[in-house]
Amino acid sequence: MSQSEKQSLPAGVLAAAGIVFGDIGTSPLYTLKECLSILPGSGASAIAVMGFLSLIFWALTLIVTLKYVCFVMRADHDGEGGVLTLMSLARRHVSAKVGHIVVLAGLIGGAFFYGDGIITPAISVLSAIEGIEVVSPELEKYVVPLAVVILTLLFMIQKHGTEKVSRVFGPVMFLWFITIGVLGVRGILLNPEVLQALSPTYAVTFLLTHKALSFAALGMVVLAVTGAEALYADMGHLGKKPIRLAWLLVAMPALVLNYFGQGALVIADAKALANPFFNLAPGWGQIPLIVLSTLATVIAAQSVISGVYTLTHQAIRQGFLPPMRIIFTSHTEAGQIYIPVVNWLLFAAVTVIVLAFRQSSALSSAYGIVVTGTMVITAGLAGVVALRNWRWPWPLAFLFLLCMWMIDLPLFAANLMKLLSGGWVPVLLALTMMALMLIWSTERNRLIRRLDSDQESLLALVRSLESNPPTRVDGTAIFLSRKEFEIPQALLHNLKHNRVLHRRVVLLHIRTVDTPRVYNQKRISIRPLSPSFWQVTAAYGWREVPSMKEILHLCGLEGFGCTVNEASFFTSHDTLVMKKRKGLARIRGGIFHFCQRNALRAHEQFSIPPNRVIELGGQREF
Incomplete structure (x- = not known):
């Protein structure tokens, strides 16, 4: 000692x-x-x-x-x-x-x-x-x-x-x-x-x-x-x-x-x-x-x-x-x-x-x-x-x-x-x-498993957007994804309805690893997909709390400079629609639906300022 x-x-x-x-x-x-x-x-x-x-x-x-x-x-x-x-x-x-x-x-x-x-x-x-x-x-x-x-x-003093x-x-x-x-x-x-x-x-x-x-x-x-x-x-x-x-x-x-x-x-x-x-x-x-x-x-x-x-x-x-x-x-x-x-x-x-x-x-x-x-x-x-x-x-x-x-x-x-x-x-x-x-x-794992997570599909989309780009606007857009190679629904909705794309696009996946903590040297993985697209994966242990400010700071140390107040964050929040279920399956789906509606949104989980967030979504069956 x-x-x-x-x-x-x-x-x-x-x-x-x-x-x-x-x-x-x-x-x-x-x-x-x-x-x-x-x-x-x-x-x-x-x-x-x-x-x-x-x-x-x-x-x-x-x-x-x-x-x-x-x-x-x-x-x-x-x-x-x-x-x-x-x-x-x-x-x-x-x-x-x-x-x-x-x-x-x-x-x-x-x-x-x-x-x-x-x-x-x-x-x-x-x-x-x-x-x-x-x-x-x-x-x-x-x-x-x-x-x-x-x-x-x-119990009253707990909040203090x-x-x-x-x-x-x-x-x-x-x-x-x-x-x-x-x-x-x-x-x-x-x-x-x-x-x-x-x-x-x-x-x-x-x-x-x-x-x-x-x-x-x-x-x-x-x-x-x-x-x-x-x-x-x-x-x-x-x-x-x-x-x-x-x-x-x-x-x-x-x-x-x-x-x-x-x-x-x-x-x-x-x-x-x-x-x-x-x-x-x-x-x-x-x-x-x-x-x-x-x-x-x-x-x-x-x-x-x-x-x-x-x-x-x-x-x-x-x-x-x-x-x-x-x-x-x-x-x-x-x-x-x-x-x-x-x-x-x-x-x-x-x-x-x-x-x-x-x-x-x-x-x-x-x-x-x-x-x-x-x-x-x-x-x-x-x-x-x-x-x-x-x-x-x-x-x-x-x-x-x-x-x-x-x-x-x-x-x-x-x-x-x-x-x-x-x-x-x-x-x-x-x-x-x-x-x-x-x-x-x-129920959550079942939903996540249904998300498309194919590396080739993601790279094909990026190549398509680079060769035939929509209107590009200044700034950095960060799209949060639930899987590493997922094509974020927020990105597709933004292209479909707004028909614009920022000059720098980051696909960010925050994952929880099966350890209590992750050292900062191993936390961030940055991979360029094209001249204007980057894929960033941030790993956190289950004893840690992800922070967007910390993630962007570590990205800056790796040569990718951007602050929270300079970026626009696009998140997906889908409205779940329950398919026809019977008996216990229906009760289970109702409980999950209630919990999902009342759960924290992504920007609240990762300490993203609300005025920097654009939330897009649609309906998803489960």
């Missing part, structure tokens, strides 16, 4: 504590309470508590530490992580048939994340506000209104960006982890024997002696590892080392201490079972702890919201969602974005969830299916990457996949039991998002 990297490492660890571990860091608020709630009667015997503590510890160790920190985080794509990143990596070295399966798995994983995005803010904020019931049970009626107010304020607020995320979460760790030590001192639950024998014994409850127990234990996917998804923002160090040195020790402190308190005082987290604090410290918990859960919710924005942006750039308005809220951090449509749809969904479930205990019965489903898919895609990209021998890759699935599949199966008790809500949202992504990508 360079000296600058060494100096920035502590800051990176602090940032990781705030940005990455908000979700999993606030899980002690409700996890052990919900685990013990499934026991029959009073049920919280010392053996049962020790069994749950052992299950939680080994879930954190095997899933978060071994699976994600040690293995999955190795599967980076130019430093980027996340399920869609893993999908793009996995399909690079497989056949087209397997590639379709990989893409489908990636889309399911992405859709599951949307389902997680409505549950996490709701359960996190509710569980923190419920702390006021410990101070005074009469305050219970204010829990839901306060949660709705906090969530409303949180989180650059300034995010600077305090790290210190606040670092204080949170220190606090819950100290509270955990305070609880452990009541019954130090609880540390024996670090042995896996307590977990195995609990599952064998509570066979009827074993699946339900696994379904609740998964609450402790929600947010594990964030370690991988946020890798591109912070890097591997800060995230790994923050987990191993800060987050995991604090979480383990707090869980074991709660367990020791419950064993010593059965009355603490109502809310073991807040009962860990002395009476004078409960109100400050409620305030700190609320701040921590707001940060956890913010992390999930930002993750939904990032996933949406990535899906748009990869062609799985229609282009929509994206606002960059920071001049220095490209990852800080705001998507108005997504923000208010997410707010509406989260608010409905809070009003419908009203308690974190009720929400816990709906939580886990989409989280464990994403884990299963991540493991499968990581196995493909290990076999095809890392060139592991297939027995080793299969063993690697089998070890991960031996943990993930039982957890997923256990959480399927929650389907009828509320788990259908995030699953329904996930299925809706997956259907939308599949409909948009398949």
